[in-house]
Amino acid sequence: MVNFDNLGFDVTKVNNNFQAIHDGTSWGEGDLKSDDDITISAFSTCLHYAQEVFEGLKAYKTKDGNIQVFRIEENAKRFRDSCKRALIPEVPETLFIDAVKKTVLANKEFIPPRETNGTLYIRPYALGIGYNLGLKPAKKYMFGVLVTPVGSYFESGINPAPFMITDLDRAAPRGTGHVKMGANYAAGLMPNRIAHEHGYADCIYLDSETHTRIDEVGAANFFGITKDGRFVTPSSPSILPSITRRSLMKLAEDKLGMPAECVEIELDDLNHLAEAGACGTAAVITPISKIDFKDKTFQFYSDTEVGPTTKKLYDLLTGIQFGDIEDPYGWITVL
Ligand SMILES: Cc1ncc(COP(=O)(O)O)c(C=O)c1O
Structure with a gap:
């Protein structure tokens, strides 16, 4: 057994x-x-x-x-x-x-x-x-x-976890960040180690051209729920086109009636987010409690509780994946 x-x-x-x-x-x-x-x-x-x-x-x-x-x-x-x-x-x-x-x-x-x-x-x-x-x-x-x-990729599971923005780069706009190549992840080992050593779940990368916009998390994409009720996620040439985030955008629009957009997310835009999270196959949805960068802290819904929209999206996504909820999109293949 x-x-x-x-x-x-x-x-x-x-x-x-x-x-x-x-x-x-x-x-x-x-x-x-x-x-x-x-x-x-x-x-x-x-x-x-x-x-x-x-x-x-x-x-x-x-x-x-x-x-x-x-x-x-x-x-x-x-x-x-x-x-x-x-x-x-x-x-x-x-x-x-x-x-x-x-x-x-x-x-x-x-x-x-x-x-x-x-x-x-x-x-x-x-x-x-x-x-x-x-x-x-x-x-x-x-x-x-x-x-x-x-089980869970991040130890926190569905509980909120703190993240930090790294000043190291993972991928370049015309490089291979949008491709799932091992080389990208080798570049991510050190920033990931530094984040762990400082007590964070993982690091978040900025775009390597201007270092002013959110790119993605080491092993997941980033998303936010704005204070005016939109699902936003970075538009960037150097991030992995996540299948999870594409699915969340569809669920946010169809099931929660929220506009879902890929947009450039400047550092200051983080102040307009009510909720934030990391999403991916391994991470599923991991709520982000706060993001630290140099002397700034961006605080989201709660240090201990999952935000209401993040929770709804998590339930919808995992409900379909585990077959608790009927799949209206043809996303599931039964073996
Ligand atoms: C760097 C990176 N970004 C995003 C994702 C999320 O992609 P997906 O939702 O297709 O798993 C992953 C993998 O999980 C990843 O390694």
Whole structure:
């Protein structure tokens, strides 16, 4: 029996993972492996030049014991776009979706039951492998899918958490911030460590061109609820196009009757927000209690309680994801 008590965001060993190889001509069919150790040449481009892309999505167990995934087609599309930017042969959406389904179903017993609020995190990835020395794309590639049961990404879960704005940059406007490449996250390790050392849940990046606007959180997008009742989230060329925030915008408009807009959010605009949060597959929705930046503090709804709109959005989003609420949008695929 798998123990789902106190699930955090760590790895639990499961039964199987999926691996496929591109030999320079086309992607192979791939298959399930019991061992998640992989053997690749130390000359691999993924190791030296970060020729690596990945995805993150989740499988949910419903009250009735069904297994479902959320907006998998969107992850498949984004993965394909990431491959294109990293000069990795594109993984066809059908291969991506079949591999995810196969891997989830091979690890059914690791999907936490509904009442735990836990999920099975799914991590597709693609790597440049083989023998390479100069700065050029690899001749061989690996596509894989890993899964592991998880709880909350931020320890606070749905409770508000403090964030700080970092003065380090993660991505540039014409760089790769809008692509899910491992390289972006390497740049984020140090600011994340500094935020933790100072008692914050994570850091928030400013746009790297002017350092006056909110970009995103280290592993999630940013959103706010303005005092006049709008859902706002940064418009920026250097942030990941989050599937969660797109879903929240739709829910805010359709279910809460709120205008939902991608806008440039200047630092001073934070004073006009009644509520703020981090959103993403891993973070789900994490309310932000306050944001510190140099000698300024921007305070939001409460240090201890979730704001009313954030709570409604959380209930709607997770309700659809876990199958408690009917999905009117075709976002759910039952496996
Ligand atoms: C940097 C970054 N921004 C935003 C997100 C949210 O994207 P999504 O909602 O598609 O998971 C993620 C991943 O969770 C991320 O790593």
